[in-house]
Every structure is written in C-alpha cells, then in structure tokens.
Amino acid sequence: xxxxxxxxxxxxxxxxxxxxxxxxxxxxxxxxxxxxxxxxxxxxxxxxxxxxxxxxxxxxxxxxxxxxxxxxxxxxxxxxxxxxxxxxxxxxxxxxxxxxxxxxxxxxxxxxxxxxxxxxxxxxxxxxxxxxxxxxxxxxxxxxxxxxxxxx
Numbered sequence: 001x002x003x004x005x006x007x008x009x010x011x012x013x014x015x016x017x018x019x020x021x022x023x024x025x026x027x028x029x030x031x032x033x034x035x036x037x038x039x040x041x042x043x044x045x046x047x048x049x050x051x052x053x054x055x056x057x058x059x060x061x062x063x064x065x066x067x068x069x070x071x072x073x074x075x076x077x078x079x080x081x082x083x084x085x086x087x088x089x090x091x092x093x094x095x096x097x098x099x100x101x102x103x104x105x106x107x108x109x110x111x112x113x114x115x116x117x118x119x120x121x122x123x124x125x126x127x128x129x130x131x132x133x134x135x136x137x138x139x140x141x142x143x144x145x146x147x148x149x150x151x152x
Contacts, residue, residue: 002014003063003098003099003102005060005064005073005078005081005082006081007073007077007078007080007081008077012060012064012067012072012073014059014060014063014064014099014102015063015064015066016063016102016103016106016107016108016109017065017066017108019062019065019066020062020063020065020066020108021041021062021108021109022065023061023062023065024040024041024044024058024062025039025040025041026040027040027041027043027044027058027062028040028041028042028043041109041112041116042116044058044059044062044103045100045103045113045116046143048096048099048100048103048150049096049100049143049146049147049150050143050146051092051093051096051146053092055096055099056082056095056096056099057075057078057079057082059099059103060073060078060081060082060099061075061078063099063102064078082095096150097150100150100151101150101151104151117147120140120143121140123136123139123140124136124137124140124141125137
C-alpha cells in the first residue's frame, strides 16, 4: 500500500522502517530502567484508533523520517498539508484509516501491532477490585469497537 502526503508540490511517501520506529518510540514514555522512550508505537496506534488529531501529525512525522534530516518535511509543513486536505473536504475518518491501516498492513509493523492487540485483550479482565475490572472491561469494549470501525 502506497500512502503519500503532498507538501509544497512534493509528494512524500510513507515508509514503515527503522527510522519510522525510532521517531514513533519518541512518542512514548521515558523508562529510566532502560534509559529510553518505550511504548510510542503502541501510543500512536491507540491514538489513531481513537481519532486523536495530533496522531496524524505524529504518524506523518514518523512515516517521512526515512527522508533524513535534510529532506524530510517539518512538523509545521505536515500540519499545514493535513489542514489543507481537511479544509478541502477530505474526511478525517479516511485520514485516520489510511494511517492506521498502512501501519497494520505493513510487513514491518504487522506482527508488533498484532501482539499489541493480543496484549490489549488482557485489559478486559484486569483490575484489583470489581469496580476496576468493570471499568477496564468497558474501556476495552469501547476500544475494540473503534478498532473494528477503523479496520472496516
């Protein structure tokens, strides 16, 4: 699947790569035990599924990282290009779907995303009290509903 974003008359192709992963991980939380950011790819996946608008900028920042420092578009350029698409009538749901499904279907991230959803499955039964378990089950069911919609 080829996915591109037009910025100033130049098409930038998304690429699932180590450069993508490195940038995506920076969207995670800093873990002092390992002295690096972790969980960023998973945060990005969840943010796309839950339609958090900033995740589109994060996706394209990571997806264009393979262009290198000199040639990759800036976050501001990505924001402007996305705003132009939205203002021109492109459906936000389509933008989220394209980004999520690009990652989900890429050979590079396919297994990692599959593992993430398998681990998320455990969330539905997690909790120290019955109230926590009930709350987590509701959150899990809502997330799975949004996942089904974006994958449709």
